[in-house]
Amino acid sequence: MSKTSLPATRRTILIGAATAATLPLIAAAGAAHAAGTMPKTNVKYQETPKGPQQCSKCNYYLAGKGPGGTNVCKIIAGPISPTGWCTMFAPKPA
Numbered sequence: 001m002s003k004t005s006l007p008a009t010r011r012t013i014l015i016g017a018a019t020a021a022t023l024p025l026i027a028a029a030g031a032a033h034a035a036g037t038m039p040k041t042n043v044k045y046q047e048t049p050k051g052p053q054q055c056s057k058c059n060y061y062l063a064g065k066g067p068g069g070t071n072v073c074k075i076i077a078g079p080i081s082p083t084g085w086c087t088m089f090a091p092k093p094a
């Protein structure tokens, strides 16, 4: 190993360590922004659609990722059904 490569290697290790330490914080922040916190009862959430309106057609709906992924809402707390509905329903833009 040459003298010139040592600082680069140390720098690479430090950058890697800083990145690894930061990733869980970024992931936690992303999760906090993804799902809402309002209790379901505040918005009269129900597991069934209201006419043509349902969560999967709502602008606040976030489909779960992968098979069995949990569907969430940007407004209310907890898992929701794609066929659910609440008073905050807002249709997705066409």
Ligand code: SF4
Pocket (backbone or CB within 6 Å): 045, 054, 055, 056, 058, 059, 060, 061, 062, 072, 073, 074, 075, 076, 080, 084, 085, 086, 087, 088, 089, 090
């Ligand atoms: S209908 Fe209500 S619970 Fe469903 S995604 Fe829209 S805001 Fe969230």
